[in-house]
Amino acid sequence: MNKVITIGMAEIAYSELSQPLRTSGLGSCVGVIIYQEGSNHAGMAHIMLPSASISTKKVHKIGKFADVAIPELTSELVRRGASTYRLKAKIAGGAQMFASSGNEMMRVGERNVVAVKEQLNQLNISLVAEDTGGTNGRTILFDPKTQALTIRTVHLGTKVI
Known part of the structure; x- marks a missing residue:
């Protein structure tokens, strides 16, 4: 297997030679994978x-905000070299990590998921699978060869979408 490329918070990375892509610490954050089948x-x-x-701030990491990163x-x-019309997306994350008590600003996970979907829609990228919401953090691994997204959710186990 190729070496796994790890993406940190607010970062973007690309797989050049079918290397798997991984990120962890997805609480209210959303991992967005865009790929061409x-x-x-x-x-x-x-x-x-x-x-x-x-x-x-005027300067920030390119992957921090949905409206910039996507x-x-x-x-x-x-x-x-990808073809715009053939791009697909999978997403995971967007958990509600803190009690909101009706405070809209605390619902970061939900707001992130909505913003990600809006950006994908604006760019005409089909969202083919998602694992979002809940109250548990996630680690995700995307395999470009199979387009499988493996999601490990804290206290809930692992699934593949």
Whole structure:
């Protein structure tokens, strides 16, 4: 098996030679995998927040916000030879890690999932599978050769989508 590429929080990475992509620590964060079926083109982003508009900083990691990371991930895959119309996506994460008590700002996981889906829809990328919500963190591993996304959820075990 090829060496696994690990993606940190707010990062984006690409698989060049069918290397698996992995990220951990997905609580309210969302792992987004965009890939082209039948090719080696795949990338992953570890998204922390829905929109860069909430940031007061001018500079941030490219994968931090859904509205920045997903267009960047898509553009780079196309630059590397992927066909826009053949791109697909899988997502995982977006858990509710803290009691919200009706506070909308505490519902970060849910807001992240909504923002990710909006970006994928705007870019006409089909979301073919997801494992989102709940209250437990996740670690995910995407295999570009099989397009299988293995999800290990704390206290709940492992599944493949």
